[in-house]
Amino acid sequence: MVSKKKCKKTPSLDASRKATKSDEISIDDGISGVKGGLEGISLSSSETGSNDVSSFLFHSKSTKPSFRLPFLGPISLSERGSIGAKISHGRGLITTRDVSSGECLFVIPSMFSADAVEVRTRYLQEKINGGDQAKVVERLAEDHIVQKVQAACDLLSDEEIQPSAAGRARIQLNAFILQMNSERVLTIENPAALMGNLVANESSTIPPKDTVNLDKGTILGIIRRNGFGPDFHNYNKIATCWTERANSEHCYNRVLGIYPLAAMINHSCCPNAVRVFGSIPTQNGIKSKKEVMIAHANANIPNGTEITWSYISPATPFAVRREMLLSKYGFTCHCPRCAMEDEAISKAEFQGLFALADRRWSTRDSNLCDQRETAISLVSSIERIFSTNQIPIESQRYLRVSYGLLYIDSFNAMHSLNNEECLKHNIQLATQLHFSFVSCNNASTEHLSILHLCYDLSSYLRTIAMKGSDPNTIRWATSQVRFWTDQLKIAHMIRYGELGEDLEKVRDAMKHSKMVVRNQDGWYLAKDCFI
């Protein structure tokens, strides 16, 4: 039963209210090379969730997590799940109360995960043999998990083993096997106990078996159906990064993990929840880390609503998305976004435009849009059709996300034109793009990067305006800078949890998110962004 009660709105954060003495953060504005300040920013308080997840993401080397794991928020298992928005017999997760956008839904450790450092070492040893590098990474990651699952099976049959270690192996294997047989999940007599089993916490009911035997084929089957791989990235990107930057430590630190509870969540291209990954140290020492998944609400979710998220990057265009979901997951998506985009792009005016845009996305061939006129005119044609055909705002937003790559091409091209009018136009477009990303994934680094883009364009406009004498432009640009400062702050808190007053943490977060849609030279690199 879906409650009609409205959710609380996400609290807006007053930038000045919690400002502290040290919160002026200097960031390179990325366009002019002039150092700009994020006025009044304070990331000292999270009103978007009670879990401080930032220590996972940036300072996990020595810190112990400050909350219990697993953390299970206002969620429960339901027998009535959906697949691609069609109600099916499958299972799903639902909310147990009204949830506000940004609120933490759960933080769970991986049941089994491939150690990225080890997989990378083995990959660098093997890659000299040539062949499909992405496949090599995928196979090594899968093999690593297979070995861990088999080691857990072996533990159970070892009579010398400590009872506590055997018990742990048993409940981990139980959680792993639960994914194999959906009929067991179909009859959810006790959702809380089943959730306990799926995250292997203390309340897990240990199956009576003393031994478990799983052959490699069975284990691989479970991994391929339910594992969380490079997520919105892919093995190809990982292989390239590991090959080209063999000495860089900060180059894909996760590859594949098993999260039985998270595997219960169904897909939607306009999801109400999103996930990010982090890691925590294990008891074996700081070098050994355990992977965790953090999920939070992407929108206000009424009590009793099914939680959904996107299996593939929300920045994927409609036609490509449809094909990917069918070939990889075996279903055709009928979510509201798919319906809206399908209807919008069927308009005759859009036909040629989106064919080119799809090709741009699929081939990642930036040459298609390197001609300034191509990128700019494509985007302005799309925008013109939006307004002349009265395409609903929601459809417009989804389409802009789908063709975000094209918009970045256009920003690149317009940047070189370098005048106030152009900048104002770009700020308006970037703002639209921001709203579009927020509706699909408020935790994506692309979204954060677009916020930086909005901030940088405004800041640059203010710099230019200061040289002139138009007070209106100066005022407008200054208000824009303030607005985007605030948005940056809120979005980073949602993405990383409470960042606190540790400026190092804040800088790490800012640096990371800023670079997603730009290159080392400071401007936006469409070729490699947008997974």
Ligand SMILES: [Zn+2]
């Ligand atoms: Zn869809």
